[in-house]
Amino acid sequence: MRPVARTAQTASLVSCTVCHLLVRRRPASAGPAGECPRCGAALHSRKPNSIARTWALVIAAFVLYVPANVLPITKVTSLGMTQSDTIMSGVIYFVQTGMWPIALVIFIASIFVPVLKLFMLLFLVISVQRRSTWRPKDRTRLYRITEAVGRWSMTDIFVVTILVALVHLGALANIEAQTGAVFFAAVVVITMLAAMSFDPRLIWDVKEPQDECEYPA
Amino acid sequence: MTAGHIMACHDCDLLHRLPAVADGMRATCCRCGAALARPKRNGLERALALAVTGLVLLALANSFPFLGFKIQGQARETLLLTGIRQLYTQEMQGVAVLVFITTVLAPLAQLLVLVYILLPLKLNRRAPGMFQVFRWLRTIEPWSMMEVFMLGILVSVVKLAKMAQIIPGIAAFCFMALIFVLAACMASLDPHVVWERWEEPQ
Numbered sequence A: 001m002r003p004v005a006r007t008a009q010t011a012s013l014v015s016c017t018v019c020h021l022l023v024r025r026r027p028a029s030a031g032p033a034g035e036c037p038r039c040g041a042a043l044h045s046r047k048p049n050s051i052a053r054t055w056a057l058v059i060a061a062f063v064l065y066v067p068a069n070v071l072p073i074t075k076v077t078s079l080g081m082t083q084s085d086t087i088m089s090g091v092i093y094f095v096q097t098g099m100w101p102i103a104l105v106i107f108i109a110s111i112f113v114p115v116l117k118l119f120m121l122l123f124l125v126i127s128v129q130r131r132s133t134w135r136p137k138d139r140t141r142l143y144r145i146t147e148a149v150g151r152w153s154m155t156d157i158f159v160v161t162i163l164v165a166l167v168h169l170g171a172l173a174n175i176e177a178q179t180g181a182v183f184f185a186a187v188v189v190i191t192m193l194a195a196m197s198f199d200p201r202l203i204w205d206v207k208e209p210q211d212e213c214e215y216p217a
Numbered sequence B: 001m002t003a004g005h006i007m008a009c010h011d012c013d014l015l016h017r018l019p020a021v022a023d024g025m026r027a028t029c030c031r032c033g034a035a036l037a038r039p040k041r042n043g044l045e046r047a048l049a050l051a052v053t054g055l056v057l058l059a060l061a062n063s064f065p066f067l068g069f070k071i072q073g074q075a076r077e078t079l080l081l082t083g084i085r086q087l088y089t090q091e092m093q094g095v096a097v098l099v100f101i102t103t104v105l106a107p108l109a110q111l112l113v114l115v116y117i118l119l120p121l122k123l124n125r126r127a128p129g130m131f132q133v134f135r136w137l138r139t140i141e142p143w144s145m146m147e148v149f150m151l152g153i154l155v156s157v158v159k160l161a162k163m164a165q166i167i168p169g170i171a172a173f174c175f176m177a178l179i180f181v182l183a184a185c186m187a188s189l190d191p192h193v194v195w196e197r198w199e200e201p202q
């Protein structure tokens, strides 16, 4: 890879986030950067209000994470007996019945991943705000991880959908979705939006690009 | 890929002059390691074939029951759409819509967009509004969650195995195949190759 020792921003260029066309940036006095001449996407040198948006969404997700885990997500009625399950009680049930792999899958996908992802985003946002120069390459990698893992938290929502569809046998056995599922779905969607609103290029903006790459003559 | 073409890294904004990238190789950003170009041999043709296959699989997956369930002589088979409708009638409209988008609508839109872009290119034509449509593709992609849905099916099967007999239906196998087809399709498509084909004189 032969680098040109500048970023698009310092070269007064804007790279379209959708089609990667490089467009000459209009002076700030001319207002917003406009649209990409090739694909029509709004052009931004950096995602607009990236830090504030990410903060807001991360906080919202943390708040919703509480009811998502405290409230039941399913209600099982079987032969007149009713039992409500939260995400955690589902995990405990699998541990007690010796189904470790499934317990682990649900614990990781539903409880661990959302929190981990939120803390990683928090760390990224704070490090950018403090203009940290610490290991930008690793932080970019961390960002790619937050983008990739979030979707797996949808597992439990899909499980609820499938259970509700299948276990619908009147008095014999019946499973219904409960409010916890709504909050949980909201957490998944909001954390995904939070990851999308963070701009990894901000990590690199404090650095001069000369340090890492070798330039062939 | 056209060598000498200048592009900015989408993850760190560093400008690069693209070298000649052989098919099957990838050019990565020297600063942050992001993949900048990854052309594949016959990538467009392969992506088109996979997208068409995907559409067929998606149609099958939604017309056949994906799981059967037998308990004390009572049997029940279910379509994915039944589950979504079930959620909808249980005052879970938001969740129902989310499941519908992530397992039906987004994969369908993703595949339709790919066919819309790639089929005319294959015939040396240009689909009107191709870039606009490609922009939608980028928006849709993260919300298409077939592989996560598959994990959901596995967990449900194990969960119910103790209380009933579970029979995977035709649709379950279609879903499984669809995951691989979708992943292979997105992997064989390097958007820059599409732009290049688009900008070639007709």
Ligand SMILES: [Zn+2]
Residues within 6 Å of the ligand: A016, A017, A018, A019, A020, A021, A036, A037, A038, A039, A040, A041
């Ligand atoms: Zn563009």
Ligand SMILES: [Zn+2]
Residues within 6 Å of the ligand: B009, B010, B011, B012, B013, B014, B029, B030, B031, B032, B033, B034
């Ligand atoms: Zn980079």
